[in-house]
Amino acid sequence: MDFTLVGVVGVAALLVLLVLGVPLAINFLLVAFIGIATLLTPFSATSLLGDTMYTAIASPTFTVLPLFVLMGALAAASGFAELAYKGLHRATARIPGSLAVATAFGSAAFSTVCGSSLATASVFGRIAYPEMRRYQYDKRFALGSIACAGSFAAMIPPSGMFILFSIFTGVPVGQLFIAGIVPGVLTALVYAISIVWRAKRNPALAPMLEEEHRIMLRDRVRGIFDLWQILLLGGVVIGGLYGGLFTATEAGAVGALGAIILGVATGPLRSLDKLRGALRESAGITTTLFFIIVAALFFSRFLGLTRIPFEITNFMTSWDVPSWMVLGLILIIWFLMGMVVVPAAAFALTLPILFPIVVELGYEPIWFCIIAMKMCEIAGVTPPVGLNAFALAGAAGKDVKISEVFAGVWPFVACDLIILALLLAFPAISLWLPQSMM
Numbered sequence: 001m002d003f004t005l006v007g008v009v010g011v012a013a014l015l016v017l018l019v020l021g022v023p024l025a026i027n028f029l030l031v032a033f034i035g036i037a038t039l040l041t042p043f044s045a046t047s048l049l050g051d052t053m054y055t056a057i058a059s060p061t062f063t064v065l066p067l068f069v070l071m072g073a074l075a076a077a078s079g080f081a082e083l084a085y086k087g088l089h090r091a092t093a094r095i096p097g098s099l100a101v102a103t104a105f106g107s108a109a110f111s112t113v114c115g116s117s118l119a120t121a122s123v124f125g126r127i128a129y130p131e132m133r134r135y136q137y138d139k140r141f142a143l144g145s146i147a148c149a150g151s152f153a154a155m156i157p158p159s160g161m162f163i164l165f166s167i168f169t170g171v172p173v174g175q176l177f178i179a180g181i182v183p184g185v186l187t188a189l190v191y192a193i194s195i196v197w198r199a200k201r202n203p204a205l206a207p208m209l210e211e212e213h214r215i216m217l218r219d220r221v222r223g224i225f226d227l228w229q230i231l232l233l234g235g236v237v238i239g240g241l242y243g244g245l246f247t248a249t250e251a252g253a254v255g256a257l258g259a260i261i262l263g264v265a266t267g268p269l270r271s272l273d274k275l276r277g278a279l280r281e282s283a284g285i286t287t288t289l290f291f292i293i294v295a296a297l298f299f300s301r302f303l304g305l306t307r308i309p310f311e312i313t314n315f316m317t318s319w320d321v322p323s324w325m326v327l328g329l330i331l332i333i334w335f336l337m338g339m340v341v342v343p344a345a346a347f348a349l350t351l352p353i354l355f356p357i358v359v360e361l362g363y364e365p366i367w368f369c370i371i372a373m374k375m376c377e378i379a380g381v382t383p384p385v386g387l388n389a390f391a392l393a394g395a396a397g398k399d400v401k402i403s404e405v406f407a408g409v410w411p412f413v414a415c416d417l418i419i420l421a422l423l424l425a426f427p428a429i430s431l432w433l434p435q436s437m438m
Contacts, residue, residue, distance in 0.1 A: 003039055007306025010035040014299070014349070024345050025288075028295035032302035039305055052298045057290055060249065064173060066286040067252025068158040070278075071237075071259045072114035073285070077278035078263035080230050081110045081123045087226030089131075093215040097199030097206040099135055100145040101192045103128045107149035108188040109227060111156035112234030113259065115163070116285070117380055121150025121388040125395035138205045143400065144408025145195060147392045148416070149188075151377040154343075156184035157238055158252065160289070161376055162369070164344060167293055168300075168351040171365045174241050174248040175434040179366045180373060181238070183423060183430050187377075190415045198411065229266070233258045242437055296348030309353045316357050323361040330354050334375045343376040343387075367423075370430040374420045381409045 010031050017027045029049070036045035056062075075081075088102035088109070095101055106128075107120050114120055124146050132142035154161045157177030166173035199206040237255040240246040246254060263269030269278070303309055316326055333354075337346040358368045380388040389405040423429055 003306045004308060004311065006035055006038055007303060007308040010302060010306070011308070011349075018345065024348075025291045025295040028292075028299040028348065032295075032299040035302045036305065048301060049298055052301060053294050056294045056297045062167070062290075064249045064252045065160070065163050065167075065289060066282065067249065067256050068115045068160065068163065069285050069289070070282040071158070071252060071255035072116055072119060073278040073282040074256065074259035074263055074269065075110070075113040075230075075233070076119060076123055077274045078229075078259065078266065078268045080113060080233075081106065081120075082127055083226045084109045084230055085124065085127050087223040090215055090223030090226075091220045093220070094208065095196060096203070096208070097145075097195040098208070099128065099132050099137065100142070100195045100199070100206060103132075103145055104149045104152075104188050104191040104195065107152045108156055108184060109230050109234070111153040111159075111184070112238065113230055113255065115153055115158040115160040117151050117153035117161075117377075117388055118391045120153045121147055121391045122395040124150055125392040129392075129396040129400075135209055136207050140404055140408035141198070141205045142408070143392065143396070143405045144410070144412055145191070146396075147381050147386075147389050147405050147409055148377075148412035149191065150388050150392065151380045152184055152187065154376045154380065155180045155187065155370075155373045157181065157241070158255065159373070161343065161347075161373060164289075164293070164347055165351070165369050165372065168296070168347060169355050169365065169369075171369060172248075174251070175366055175437065176369050177238070177248065178242055178437055179370055179430045179434045181433055183370055183374070183419065186422070186429065187416070187419050190419060191412060194411060194415050229262050233262060242433070244437065292344060292348070299348065300352040303352055309356060312353050313356045313360060323363070326357065326361060327363065330358070331371070331375060334372070335378070337379075343379050346379070347372070347376075364427060364431060366434055367427045367430050371420070371423060374416065374423060378413060378416050378420075382406070382413060 014027055014031045017031070018024070022030075033045050033049060036048060085102055085106040088106045089099060092098040092101045092105075103124055107124055110120055110123070111117075114123075128146050129142060132146075133139070153159060157180055159177070159180060162176040162180060163173055165171065166176055195206075233255060236258060237246075237251045240254065241248065241251050260269060260275075263275075269275050319326065333350065334346060337350065355365070355368075359365060380386060383389075383406045386406065386409075389409065390402060393400050393402045393405050
């Protein structure tokens, strides 16, 4: 039987099963196992699956994932997000749209200790949305700002998506973390400028209550001081990576240890129930991610047998067109896939095929990863999948409809497209920091 034909049928079956709602990891395993059994033998498929299950996660490098997941769970249980949000609200008081601005910068700050955009969107949905409604903010404006700000965790280290990208491509995760800092901060700034501009043009979007006028300079200073836990922990982890003091795995261990020490010292993690809950949550997330990684790498081996990645790479690199047109086609493919599948599935399905093409065309792998993360941020809030939007709708309360969240995100998606254009036009935005690492 023709190997390439079996591969094409397998990819088509994978997409059909994804649309039908079959869980991602089971989908990868099922299609890959049947495909390999068809091309070779059922015994070969079983043997290759066992080998993949071991080699996929046997490397000590893979411990970076559970360590940063644990750090994020402990930080969330310690109330770092609440402190960041309330402190930044005091610091930004009397600025038009101050609560939304505090959400943007608070999400960026919390993302330095929590690598999950879903967790960030959920946490700020519980914290920021009730406060915005109390201030009589426009509902769609409030939901859109929270959903899109939550997507920062895909870009700002320690991002779980960076870790997945590193696993699928072999690009050093430490350099990816550092490369995301400037684009992440730039996104927060552009969001804040957009929020202030829209709130000035239409004050009904973000009314200012009298209590904001009573906030004095000392209150602003105290608000900044409330960020000390995040600044200390994030500064040690990211600074250690940048300065060459830690590897990514060591940074994860330092971050997890720091989060539990700060949580116990300040009080929240003295409760055994909260500590157990954080440990249970991190174990569940890690197990799910490792299951997806094993299944995706098994599917990648199936694709390798079919020679589809090799054939597509040869075909696309042989086109007599400028390389930017090929890159544009890749971004369009990702945008369309982001509308129907989750970003992790899009990465697992496409990176084994597309990454060699990008490298062959001469693009910088780290820069390409930053572009991929920006596409991931956009996919996280746009319909029909938009996982961040669904996470926010679930966390914000029963009165929130997913259609209201989607209606509020489009001005912020426009901001993301501006950032994407800047990253494409000026690669140095994402490359100068990792290139200067010690």
